[in-house]
Amino acid sequence: MSKKRYFIQIAYDGGSYHGWQIQPNAITVQELLDKAMSTFFRQPIETLGCGRTDAGVHATEFFAHFDVENIEESKVINSIAGVNALLPYQIAAKRVISVSEDAHARFHATARAYKYYIHFEKDPFKLNRSWLVKDKLDIDLMNKAAFELLNYTDFSCFSKSNTQTFTNNCKIVQAIVEEQNGSIVFTIEADRFLRNMVRAIVGTLVRVGKSEINIDDFKAIIDSKNRSNAGQSVPACGLFLVKVEYPFIN
Known part of the structure; x- marks a missing residue:
């Protein structure tokens, strides 16, 4: 089994965070999502978001892509409950979608x-x-x-x-x-x-x-x-x- 790409759809209340993108010395949504997913899948996971939201900005729909190695697709698709259990209440994972290996959360948004x-x-x-x-x-x-x-x-x-x-x-x-x-x-x-x-x-x-x-x-x-x-x-x-x-x- 090789590396596979997925999109994850999330929603978040940005009031507690310093925006989406990982930053030094500040808590961000991306940091907490990557940490939760890395823990759940037991491998380093790095997401790339559909854009950047500033500190305090919210999202009811946000997508990011990530790659996973050597895990059955069905287990990744059905990972929402497990990932949510590791996320703070202000961030909610909604669904995981299997996509092509070149699908890009930012550049392919229309x-x-x-x-x-x-x-x-x-x-x-x-x-x-x-x-x-x-x-x-x-x-x-x-x-x-x-x-x-x-x-x-x-x-x-x-x-x-x-x-x-x-x-x-x-x-x-x-x-x-x-x-x-x-x-x-x-x-x-x-x-x-x-x-x-x-x-x-x-x-x-x-x-x-x-x-x-x-x-x-x-x-x-x-x-x-x-x-x-x-x-x-x-x-x-x-x-x-x-x-x-x-x-x-x-």
Whole structure:
């Protein structure tokens, strides 16, 4: 029996962790997942995630790939209960999927979607899962601005500086601001995202909602390709990665 590649689907509350990716002197989701899987399979396991989430960001759907040697496929596929028993409660393994040896969790993802949550009144049940905003926001204006995102591909103005990406172009296919039970949910889907992109977009949309800038100003910010012109990066607590799509996974 030789080495075999798999995808693992997980979900996690990022509030307790310093993001997904392993870092020195900080506890991350990847570190704990690798440790749990290495213990369960009794061999070193190194996962590679579908992307990077920053400290405090959550994921209801996240994929990573890993390789296992000399273990029957059925045992790997059915390892969820055992892996979960070794993970903290904030991280949950959902399923393991057998894939081809060249399948890549990051590079083969064809779409990703995020949601960002905003609430307006103190609520202990939304702590670390939504951003409390005390100002009144014009949701209709925010939604009109969000719709303009579909007309652009270069989102340099929303990207963290000094990243190693080869391009700042993204194809956004959905961007909508909705009211849900007195709160706001911003949903955005694209083929790829830049570092800090969603939080910077939300920060700029909030400026529209406060009438600090108008729709033309919003478009001018995108055209400028200058991060300093866009809004603040909003807190990580309200951001959730909710969907990652692959052509070979249902």
